[in-house]
Amino acid sequence: MTATTTAPEATARRATEPAALRQRRLRLPFSGWHALLAPLALLFAVPLIWLLLSSVMSNAEINRFPPALWPSSVDLGGYRYVLGNAMFPRWLLNSAIVSAVAVTSNLVFGALGGYAFARMRFRGSRTLLVLMLATMAVPFQLTMIPTFLVMKKLGLIDTLGALIVPSLVTPFAVFLLRQFFLSLPRELEEAAWIDGCSRLRVLWSIVLPLARPALATVAVLTFLTTWNDLTWPLIAINHDTQYTLQLGLTTFQGQHHTRWSAVMAGNVITVLPVLLAFLFAQKAFIRSVTSSGLKG
Secondary structure, eight states, rough: OOOOOOHHHHHHHHHSSSSHHHHHHHSSSSOOOHHHHHHHHHHHHHHHHHHHHHHHHHHHHHOOSSSSSSOOOOHHHHHHHHHOOOTTTHHHHHHHHHHHHHHHHHHHHHHHHHHHHHOOTTTTTTHHHHHHGGGGGGOOHHHHHHHHHHHTTTTTTTSSSSGGHHHHHHHHHHHHHHHHTSSHHHHHHHHHTTTTHHHHHIIIIIIIHTTHHHHHHHHHHHHHHTOOOHHHHHHHHHSGGGGOHHHHGGGOOOOBOOHHHHHHHHHHHHHHHHHHHHHHHHHHHHHHHHSEEESS
């Protein structure tokens, strides 16, 4: 027969049960880290919220001191000014072309270079890898003048080619893809080699489908860097028909008068593609960092 548990015995059993079981019974519907990270996320989102609110304010409200924290009424004058600018669609198209070519070329050349460094052993491969990684420590200010002289010799100054050629492949793309390829088991590739596949066929049919998280990371970071670049277009481009979106927005800041509502509205339109790209690729981005950032 099963003995009936009395109330004192049940109380003593609850007192002696492990603390983990008691915590499991009192588990919250969310992680304790969320209580810490949620306020931090809100803090980092404050500039974006302020940008969005300022874009629907009038110039008088933006220039008022102390500044208004909330628009008294929704004023879309800044958006009308930006979208009504005849050159704005051209600037948007230029930025899209430069970013699309840079992303595509970094995925192609980065995958080829990363796979070569990860799987092929040739004389000087280690030295070339070290030299390539060393270029990541060189600031752009040191290479700015040599790059300008090279583009001038090629006749690309004041064209979109001057913005595309220096961004065709970056050491970071090659290094990140190399790290991811090193994490993949060689047995998959060896089985394909036995079946008669070439290295390019193995890379295209087996390795790249498994490397989608790393490819997505390279694409997002390359798009972010190219889309937001202002310094190099400011040096290499002179004519307004070749302006990128970032460079074109600087024309809204006049010498004596600045239409801040138009600047804020233009920045909202500029930031939106970057946010959408990261939101769509954030899971792949996290998987890539966790799988490729530890193996050397």
